[in-house]
Amino acid sequence: MSESAYSIKESIMQLPRNIKASISRRGEGTAEQERAAAVFGNMFLHVHPVRVHVNSLRAGYTFGLGLISFYLFLILVASGLLLMFYYTPSTELAYRNMKDLEYVVTFGVILRNVHRWSAHAMVAFVFLHMCRVFYTGSYKAPREFNWVIGVFLLLVTLFLSFTGYLLPWDQLAFWAVTVGSNIASYMPVLGDYVRFLMLGGNEVGQMALLRFYVLHVVALPLLAATLLGVHFWRIRKDGGLSRPSND
Amino acid sequence: MQAAKKEEIFPKDPNKTYSLMAIVDGDSFQVEKGPEDTVQSWPHLMVRELGLFLLVLAVILGVSLLFNAPLEEAANPQHSTNPAKAPWYFVGIQELVSYSALLGGIVTPALIVVSLLLLPYLDRNPKGTGVWFSRDRRVATILFTIFVVAMVILILIGQFLRGPNWHLYLPWSN
Numbered sequence: 001m002s003e004s005a006y007s008i009k010e011s012i013m014q015l016p017r018n019i020k021a022s023i024s025r026r027g028e029g030t031a032e033q034e035r036a037a038a039v040f041g042n043m044f045l046h047v048h049p050v051r052v053h054v055n056s057l058r059a060g061y062t063f064g065l066g067l068i069s070f071y072l073f074l075i076l077v078a079s080g081l082l083l084m085f086y087y088t089p090s091t092e093l094a095y096r097n098m099k100d101l102e103y104v105v106t107f108g109v110i111l112r113n114v115h116r117w118s119a120h121a122m123v124a125f126v127f128l129h130m131c132r133v134f135y136t137g138s139y140k141a142p143r144e145f146n147w148v149i150g151v152f153l154l155l156v157t158l159f160l161s162f163t164g165y166l167l168p169w170d171q172l173a174f175w176a177v178t179v180g181s182n183i184a185s186y187m188p189v190l191g192d193y194v195r196f197l198m199l200g201g202n203e204v205g206q207m208a209l210l211r212f213y214v215l216h217v218v219a220l221p222l223l224a225a226t227l228l229g230v231h232f233w234r235i236r237k238d239g240g241l242s243r244p245s246n247d
Numbered sequence: 248m249q250a251a252k253k254e255e256i257f258p259k260d261p262n263k264t265y266s267l268m269a270i271v272d273g274d275s276f277q278v279e280k281g282p283e284d285t286v287q288s289w290p291h292l293m294v295r296e297l298g299l300f301l302l303v304l305a306v307i308l309g310v311s312l313l314f315n316a317p318l319e320e321a322a323n324p325q326h327s328t329n330p331a332k333a334p335w336y337f338v339g340i341q342e343l344v345s346y347s348a349l350l351g352g353i354v355t356p357a358l359i360v361v362s363l364l365l366l367p368y369l370d371r372n373p374k375g376t377g378v379w380f381s382r383d384r385r386v387a388t389i390l391f392t393i394f395v396v397a398m399v400i401l402i403l404i405g406q407f408l409r410g411p412n413w414h415l416y417l418p419w420s421n
Contacts, residue, residue, distance in 0.1 A: 038289040045293065051285040052292050055377070064299050071303045095321040102318065113311035121307070123336050134391050137376040137384055144367035151363045158336060165334050174322035175331035183337070183344055186352040203324065244377040 047232050055243040061136070062241065065129035069157075070228065072122040077221065079115040087167065089213035091206050094169035119161050126157045138242035146234040149227055156224045163216035166209060177212070178204050329411045339401035345413050359394075 011018075021027070026037050036050040055061060086105055087097050101108035130150060133139055139147035166177040181198055185191040200207030235241065286292075319328075333341045343351025375381030380388055410416030 032287075035287045035289045039293075045289075048288045048292060050288055052288050054284050054286055057286070057291060057295060061379075067296060067299055068303055071300050072307075075304065075307060091322070098318055109315060110308075110311050113314065113316050114307055116316035117310050117314070118307050120335075131391075131395060135379055135388060137378070137381060137387075139367040139370075140373050140376045141367075141371065147367045148364055151360065154363075155360070161336065162334060168318060169322045171319040171322055171326075171328050172317060174324065175328045176333050178327075179331045179333045179341060180337055183333070183340060183352040186344070186348040188349065188353070205324070242377045245373070 047236065049236060049240065053240055053243055056241040061243075062132060063128075065125055065132050069122055069125045069129050072118045072125060073224065073228070075118045076115060076122065079111055079118065080217065080221075082111055083115055084217060089167070089210050091169060091209055094167060094209065098168045098170070115164075119164060123157055123161050126154050130154060136242060140242075143234075143238045143242065146231060146238060149231050149234065153224065153227050153231060156220055156227060160216065160220045160224060163212040163220065166204070166212045167216065169209065174204055177208070181208075330409055330413055332405070332409070335402060335406055338405035339398050342401045342405035342409070345409075 024037075024041060026041055028034070029037065039045050039048050039050050083101075086101055086108065088094060098112070101112050105111070133147065133150065162177070162180060165180075166173045181195050181204065184198060185195040187194055196202060198208070198211070199205070200211050332338055340352060340356055343355055345351070370387055372383075375383035407418045408415055
């Protein structure tokens with residue numbers, strides 16, 4: 001390349017092309033190469049293989065249930081992050097924050113509704129996804145361990161939903177969590193200790209609210225995101241989605 | 248199609264007894280199709296994934312515009328609601344607890360989780376993989392369906408048929 005190619009004028013002329021090339025890190029190729037690079041050259045898409053089996057695309061095979069669960073998780077992370085700006089995990093303020101969301105914050109009601117309904121939907125869709133995997137026998141070798149990770153993801157989803165249930169600090173939340181945590185105390189010998197550890201006391205109060213809040217916004221989402229990463233990675237490593245053997 | 252260019256891309260070879268007679272415009276059976284029945288993820292998979300995301304987002308937004316999330320009075324530890332119900336996904340367990348605290352609240356949930364974790368190591372016959380309700384897996388299908396139906400029935404009873412003091416009542420009676 002000649003010196004003139006580095007002149008300011010040339011640089012400005014080439015600005016759009018150079019910015020695009022610096023982001024995509026690749027030159028032009030054949031159509032096939034471009035399509036392949038669109039997948040493996042993209043951080044967010046590279047969990048996908050460059051080519052997929054047509055059976056994986058059959059809507060009637062997966063019904064997209066796992067993907068829907070993941071999308072609901074993304075919607076929950078985004079709406080939950082916004083809700084955190086308006087929420088204080090204090091028994092004095094939590095309920096007032098709810099009322100503010102309802103009457104003061106612009107689109108606050110919608111934000112809370114999105115988070116609430118997505119959470120219920122996620123529990124349901126994770127369960128439906130498990131049913132799909134069972135009825136298609138997709139937990140068979142070599143996918144046994146991914147099923148195990150899936151069971152843990154189901155449990156994490158339930159705990160995420162349960163910890164979030166307390167946060168509005170209304171009668172529904174308070175007594176549902178009281179009932180739920182009482183179930184843990186029926187465990188022989190350890191029961192009362194487990195409930196004390198869960199609630200930070202013998203009954204649902206400020207300590208329980210703070211514990212549930214920290215679990216709900218930090219610990220469990222991180223655990224869920226990590227397990228999701230492993231879950232998706234294992235799909236690739238185990239040879240993609242299951243399909244009939246004689247294809 | 249790129250192959251249909253004007254210039255002669257397959258020059259006639261005098262040593263061969265055949266020659267290219269014509270180039271027909273159109274897709275062959277092998278276009279966009281790999282030897283193992285695969286297609287490019289971009290665009291075939293990605294477009295579907297994006298479409299599904301937009302659908303999920305639209306449905307959630309639609310439901311959120313129509314229905315408000317429940318919010319009752321502020322929590323009052325002195326005054327319990329009657330009945331006090333767990334979130335719907337735990338109401339089935341709560342229903343079991345009303346029969347036996349230890350068996351329903353601890354043993355059954357623990358058994359369910361342990362069986363789910365061990366399932367792929369106990370049911371190892373690869374027959375019927377990749378097919379919905381395969382005939383080769385009839386017993387497994389029936390057992391799992393009993394489990395699912397039992398869970399759903401317990402949740403429905405707990406959620407809709409249990410009134411004050413956890414007595415049976417009908418949803419339309421006050």
